[in-house]
Amino acid sequence: MAIRAEEQSFTIETKRTVYQLKADKFGVLRHIWYGAKTGCDMEYLQVYRDVGFAGNIYEASGTRDYSMNTMLLEYPCEGIGDYRIGAVSAIHGDGSCALDLRYTGCRIIDGKYSVPGMPAVYGGENAQTLEIYLHDTATGVEAVLRYGVLPELDIITRSACIINNGSGSVMLKKAHSLSLDLLKGEYDWIHFCGRHAMERQPERARLIHGVQRVSSSRGTSSHQQNPAVIVCSPDCTETNGSCVGAMLVYSGGFSADIEYDQLGRARLVMGIDPDTFSWRLEAGESFYTPEAVMCFSNAGFERMSHNFHRLIRENICRGKYKDSVRPVLINSWEASYFDFDDEKLLDIAKKSAELGCDMLVMDDGWFGNRNNDDSALGDWFVNEKKLKGGLNALTKKVKALGMDFGIWFEPEMISEDSELCREHPDWAIRIPGRAPVLSRCQLVLDITRSEVREYLFNSISSILSGADISYVKWDMNRSICDWYSAALPPERMGEMPHRYVLALYELLERLTAAFPDVLFEGCSGGGGRFDAGMLYYSPQIWCSDNTDAFDRTRIQYGTSFFYPVSAVGSHVSAVPNHQTGREIPFEARSVTAMAGSFGYELDPAKLSEQERQAVKEQIIRFKKYAPLIHRGTYYRLSDPMSDNYAVWEFVSADKAEMLVFGVIFRAETNMLRTGIRLRGADAEKRYRLEGTDMVYTGAALTEGGILLPDTWGDFTTAEFHFVEEK
Numbered sequence: 053m054a055i056r057a058e059e060q061s062f063t064i065e066t067k068r069t070v071y072q073l074k075a076d077k078f079g080v081l082r083h084i085w086y087g088a089k090t091g092c093d094m095e096y097l098q099v100y101r102d103v104g105f106a107g108n109i110y111e112a113s114g115t116r117d118y119s120m121n122t123m124l125l126e127y128p129c130e131g132i133g134d135y136r137i138g139a140v141s142a143i144h145g146d147g148s149c150a151l152d153l154r155y156t157g158c159r160i161i162d163g164k165y166s167v168p169g170m171p172a173v174y175g176g177e178n179a180q181t182l183e184i185y186l187h188d189t190a191t192g193v194e195a196v197l198r199y200g201v202l203p204e205l206d207i208i209t210r211s212a213c214i215i216n217n218g219s220g221s222v223m224l225k226k227a228h229s230l231s232l233d234l235l236k237g238e239y240d241w242i243h244f245c246g247r248h249a250m251e252r253q254p255e256r257a258r259l260i261h262g263v264q265r266v267s268s269s270r271g272t273s274s275h276q277q278n279p280a281v282i283v284c285s286p287d288c289t290e291t292n293g294s295c296v297g298a299m300l301v302y303s304g305g306f307s308a309d310i311e312y313d314q315l316g317r318a319r320l321v322m323g324i325d326p327d328t329f330s331w332r333l334e335a336g337e338s339f340y341t342p343e344a345v346m347c348f349s350n351a352g353f354e355r356m357s358h359n360f361h362r363l364i365r366e367n368i369c370r371g372k373y374k375d376s377v378r379p380v381l382i383n384s385w386e387a388s389y390f391d392f393d394d395e396k397l398l399d400i401a402k403k404s405a406e407l408g409c410d411m412l413v414m415d416d417g418w419f420g421n422r423n424n425d426d427s428a429l430g431d432w433f434v435n436e437k438k439l440k441g442g443l444n445a446l447t448k449k450v451k452a453l454g455m456d457f458g459i460w461f462e463p464e465m466i467s468e469d470s471e472l473c474r475e476h477p478d479w480a481i482r483i484p485g486r487a488p489v490l491s492r493c494q495l496v497l498d499i500t501r502s503e504v505r506e507y508l509f510n511s512i513s514s515i516l517s518g519a520d521i522s523y524v525k526w527d528m529n530r531s532i533c534d535w536y537s538a539a540l541p542p543e544r545m546g547e548m549p550h551r552y553v554l555a556l557y558e559l560l561e562r563l564t565a566a567f568p569d570v571l572f573e574g575c576s577g578g579g580g581r582f583d584a585g586m587l588y589y590s591p592q593i594w595c596s597d598n599t600d601a602f603d604r605t606r607i608q609y610g611t612s613f614f615y616p617v618s619a620v621g622s623h624v625s626a627v628p629n630h631q632t633g634r635e636i637p638f639e640a641r642s643v644t645a646m647a648g649s650f651g652y653e654l655d656p657a658k659l660s661e662q663e664r665q666a667v668k669e670q671i672i673r674f675k676k677y678a679p680l681i682h683r684g685t686y687y688r689l690s691d692p693m694s695d696n697y698a699v700w701e702f703v704s705a706d707k708a709e710m711l712v713f714g715v716i717f718r719a720e721t722n723m724l725r726t727g728i729r730l731r732g733a734d735a736e737k738r739y740r741l742e743g744t745d746m747v748y749t750g751a752a753l754t755e756g757g758i759l760l761p762d763t764w765g766d767f768t769t770a771e772f773h774f775v776e777e778k
């Protein structure tokens with residue numbers, strides 16, 4: 053059994069890790085250990101000592117070494133003498149803020165819990181749930197801490213439910229999903245920061261005393277920070293050292309705070325962004341936090357990433373496309389932006405069908421009076437001036453070419469210059485009496501209102517059922533502020549950012565259930581909402597609006613710490629690149645895009661004959677490798693943030709096949725070829741390098757490695773496909 057409860061002591065065991073917590077004689081729930089399996093009760097590492105200015109709980113008076121401020125706690129509250137960052141905070145009817153949640157009981161359940169109204173990890177063989185019940189005697193507030201365990205993947209999930217069992221209302225100011233106290237030591241942390249068109253750049257630093265924080269108050273998980281962080285030993289590398297990765301299954305504003313305290317211990321808390329959150333709980337009401345997922349590895353980042361990749365692929369993504377190789381698509385955006393009509397689209401379709409593409413995606417600009425980005429969002433009806441004869445006629449013609457058809461929506465938005473806004477000006481989020489903040493000239497729809505969701509469900513459904521549509525790109529192109537909903541009373545206005553996310557999930561759930569054969573791809577100006585919450589509804593997300601292959605190697609590298617390659621939307625685009633002006637050879641662009649869903653984002657009419665042949669060959673090559681790329685185990689063989697090359701590898705589950713791809717950024721004169729050691733090969737197996745007579749042992753490939761090619765010009769590529777020689 054993965055979960056054991058002995059009296060008030062709890063052990064959650066995965067294949068290689070152990071999580072221990074205990075409720076002590078005072079009912080205080082203490083964290084004991086999260087790390088490798090030791091076969092021991094790790095409580096011996098807990099130190100009790102009298103520390104100046106660390107108060108004692110009343111029941112422990114006379115024992116000055118018992119203090120909430122110096123113990124490792126499981127779900128720390130505010131106002132009871134622990135001065136570190138808390139996981140939960142509430143204002144009671146009398147204006148006081150203290151919360152003292154003590155243990156009252158537990159339950160172990162087979163299977164994995166779900167979180168009402170929110171995405172969560174599901175199933176998994178041998179999955180179990182531990183529920184721990186806590187109670188604040190003074191107010192009647194209760195908490196249920198829920199732990200899910202997927203033993204094979206070394207994954208432990210967390211979610212809390214706060215229940216107001218008192219008689220008056222309580223205002224929650226913070227209700228985090230996860231709190232994790234770590235023993236005294238030195239730690240680094242890694243977070244994934246960036247900006248529009250440069251997302252998820254890993255940044256690593258030593259923890260310093262005080263609170264370090266990453267967060268988003270933008271209503272989305274954001275380009276600027278990602279809801280996933282790593283705390284690790286300072287010596288942690290890809291393959292050595294210990295680390296804990298923690299990720300939220302949530303798409304709204306979040307915060308991840310780490311406090312390095314006066315005693316050299318670290319506390320990580322993670323959950324909904326408290327700066328843009330409050331939640332009123334009337335007597336009898338409950339609040340569920342989103343889910344957080346943790347994975348510990350004492351074999352470096354690689355093992356942690358592998359477990360997160362499998363978790364997302366197998367226990368978060370859903371639907372028909374979860375396991376299947378995705379279509380190679382051609383997207384109209386960088387090919388023609390807003391300037392297209394049915395003839396142009398058909399021309400793109402015809403030319404790309406000849407090259408082997410599977411699907412035409414008609415991006416922004418097909419609806420209402422949308423000829424640039426300052427109008428028509430919300431008007432989800434076909435612009436027949438552009439698509440003469442309508443959508444059905446166009447999709448039929450595209451189908452006749454042997455291609456599927458995909459379409460772009462930005463459902464959560466409304467342009468001031470739109471029929472929808474003229475008809476329902478009050479549907480846009482704005483604060484009465486204030487001018488709203490515009491971004492890309494657009495406003496956000498108040499999807500917390502059911503009539504707005506109904507409108508969106510009906511208008512999107514009518515497009516999807518009115519023509520043969522196989523794919524939806526669900527975009528979201530601004531950050532949100534001006535939080536106000538006409539449907540909420542003033543005392544509940546602080547609930548709106550989270551209610552927005554719940555509304556989004558409800559709409560996505562309804563639409564994905566109504567159109568189970570449609571492949572949904574998430575997008576938010578590229579990767580502004582690239583998180584495990586969205587991956588529950590869309591198995592792939594457009595990784596970045598930046599299609600420059602050099603930048604993409606770094607964006608995809610950062611993305612890979614938590615998210616699998618199967619989730620990464622990536623396309624080959626034209627040069628000079630539309631975001632950077634850089635001119636990277638075609639082959640390097642295609643190799644980089646092959647670390648993802650693969651497709652094109654260019655006008656095939658502008659390709660030379662040589663490039664057309666290259667596209668044909670690239671698609672054949674991608675399709676040959678696609679199962680290995682999407683289902684194989686992914687290895688980072690370099691750090692492109694500092695190395696002059698990006699090299700990555702896919703290994704099949706049976707270790708019979710390895711594929712190494714690489715891009716060497718700058719050419720170097722008078723220099724020896726760079727050696728790269730593979731990982732994941734079976735030392736005993738013999739592998740032939742495809743296309744050659746060379747046969748290597750797995751041991752040679754992992755101990756000695758291979759040599760990257762000599763460079764000639766910038767962005768030389770490498771491709772090595774090793775197949776087991778039987």
Ligand code: GLA
Pocket residue numbers: 385415416425460527529575576577578594596597
């Ligand atoms: C966002 C997306 C792009 C494209 C445009 C259309 O920026 O990330 O891929 O769809 O919107 O307006």
